[in-house]
Amino acid sequence: MVKSVSAAQANREFSKLMKLAESGEDVIVTSHGKPKVRIVRVEDGEDEAHRRQRAFDALTELLRSRPILNLPRATRDDMYE
Numbered sequence: 001m002v003k004s005v006s007a008a009q010a011n012r013e014f015s016k017l018m019k020l021a022e023s024g025e026d027v028i029v030t031s032h033g034k035p036k037v038r039i040v041r042v043e044d045g046e047d048e049a050h051r052r053q054r055a056f057d058a059l060t061e062l063l064r065s066r067p068i069l070n071l072p073r074a075t076r077d078d079m080y081e
Helices: 007-012 014-022 048-065
Strands: 002-006 026-031 034-039
Touching: 002 007, 002 014, 007 014, 007 026, 014 026, 014 034
Parallel strands: 002 026
Antiparallel strands: 026 034
16 A cells, blocks of 8 residues: 655654555655655665666676677768768
8 A cells, every 4th residue: 555645744754654664555755745755665685776786787688688780880971961
């Protein structure tokens, strides 16, 4: 379930919201009625930097496994026509 709170309420009740996120509930923080931030639990010791690095490594490996297209070589004049 997703809980939505105002920025002012999030400021007052941050510890409570952090415990909700730790238990698995997403918390959306709004400003002037518009969603601005999502507070979520970090998955079992994996921080965002490691998750992004794994995704980048997987994408790099996928691209390396694909054949390079044989495109004709373009001259500078071709690019500006």
